[in-house]
Amino acid sequence: MIRLTWQVQRVLEVLLDDPREEWYGLELIQETGILSGSLYPILMRLERFGLLESRWEDIDETVEGRRRRRYYRLTGEGLQWAVRAMASRREQRLRLTPRWEPS
Amino acid sequence: MRAAFLGIVLSLLRQLGLAFVAAILVAAVLSAVDRRTGAVGRWLVRVAVVLLPRDSRPRFREEWAELVEDAGRTGVRPLRQALSLAVIGAPRMAILLRLPLSRRIRVWLLTSLGIPSYLIALVAVPSRVAAHAGWESDLVVGLMFSFFGLSNVSRLGRYLEVKLNRSFVWPEPAWWLANPFLAIATGVDGSRARSGVCLFLGILIALTPCASLAWVEWREGRRARRRAAQRPPMASAANTDGGV
Numbered sequence: 292m293i294r295l296t297w298q299v300q301r302v303l304e305v306l307l308d309d310p311r312e313e314w315y316g317l318e319l320i321q322e323t324g325i326l327s328g329s330l331y332p333i334l335m336r337l338e339r340f341g342l343l344e345s346r347w348e349d350i351d352e353t354v355e356g357r358r359r360r361r362y363y364r365l366t367g368e369g370l371q372w373a374v375r376a377m378a379s380r381r382e383q384r385l386r387l388t389p390r391w392e393p394s
Numbered sequence: 395m396r397a398a399f400l401g402i403v404l405s406l407l408r409q410l411g412l413a414f415v416a417a418i419l420v421a422a423v424l425s426a427v428d429r430r431t432g433a434v435g436r437w438l439v440r441v442a443v444v445l446l447p448r449d450s451r452p453r454f455r456e457e458w459a460e461l462v463e464d465a466g467r468t469g470v471r472p473l474r475q476a477l478s479l480a481v482i483g484a485p486r487m488a489i490l491l492r493l494p495l496s497r498r499i500r501v502w503l504l505t506s507l508g509i510p511s512y513l514i515a516l517v518a519v520p521s522r523v524a525a526h527a528g529w530e531s532d533l534v535v536g537l538m539f540s541f542f543g544l545s546n547v548s549r550l551g552r553y554l555e556v557k558l559n560r561s562f563v564w565p566e567p568a569w570w571l572a573n574p575f576l577a578i579a580t581g582v583d584g585s586r587a588r589s590g591v592c593l594f595l596g597i598l599i600a601l602t603p604c605a606s607l608a609w610v611e612w613r614e615g616r617r618a619r620r621r622a623a624q625r626p627p628m629a630s631a632a633n634t635d636g637g638v
Contacts, residue, residue: 316457316458316460316461316464317461317464317465320461320475326475326478327458327461327475327476327478327479327483328477328478328479328480328483328484328486329478329483330483331454331458331479331483331487332483332486332487332490335487335490335491336490339490357460357463357464358456358459358460358463359456359460360457360460360464361453361456361457361460
């Protein structure tokens with residue numbers, strides 16, 4: 292469905308930190324360390340699969356003195372999927388990590 | 395013979411000179427404009443949005459303009475984000491939004507073997523090393539970019555050698571020098587805006603000869619197909635005659 296690249300994992304990690312919180316583009320860029328060119332296709336893909344939802348900020352732009360932002364948040368289905376995906380990835384990583392035992 | 399050799403040398407010198415001078419000038423002007431006004435970043439976003447399907451444009455035009463403005467007014471971070479959107483994000487999303495999965499896989503395979511692998515292997519990895527080393531200088535960035543331009547002159551030269559069946563003296567070592575130097579230019583932490591502009595122009599310069607070569611190949615192929623279509627089908631005519 293969606294390839295779990297390290298960038299997708301990074302985005303999911305941030306979104307899973309507090310699933311109820313909404314994030315806008317620059318915040319996600321700063322938090323994940325991923326450039327916009329890579330971040331937006333990821334958000335777009337997650338949104339198309341119904342794992343992410345987005346909405347425009349409801350503000351008066353002239354009063355605030357800035358443009359409105361678009362906020363992103365995991366959907367219920369997206370939250371379940373993200374938790375499962377990250378858990379399976381952690382499991383895989385553990386399996387691949389060599390265990391050193393003291394002799 | 396001597397006149398022909400001299401002509402080749404002169405044209406080569408002109409091309410090299412142009413590659414150096416134009417590259418340094420363009421890089422310097424664009425970086426100065428963006429530092430003062432941020433106009434380059436805004437223009438890049440507008441260009442990037444054009445790549446997307448018509449119904450998605452308004453949303454991303456607004457969202458990305460907000461992102462670039464939000465990134466600050468110093469001219470460094472906004473331009474970096476805008477470049478990233480224009481060079482990487484928008485083309486990827488254009489594919490994602492337009493093509494069905496089977497075609498997306500084909501496009502992905504083609505592009506993954508081309509520019510991205512080149513950028514990762516020869517630009518991204520060495521650029522990290524250079525960033526850690528802390529190399530930074532306007533002059534270095536300008537020179538690196540001009541080396542990249544030079545390398546493409548060299549690539550075009552090799553193509554012409556094959557096409558014209560003539561041997562020229564092309565600055566082949568420049569090709570090998572260009573990539574690590576460009577990598578250094580793009581990885582310098584303190585001057586990301588300038589190096590970003592260099593990378594963007596470098597990609598444009600890299601693609602221009604490729605596009606022109608592809609066009610020449612396509613035109614020649616079309617001519618060959620036309621010639622083949624106009625030729626009478628000899629073998630099949632003989633078979634038909636024999637059959638009758």
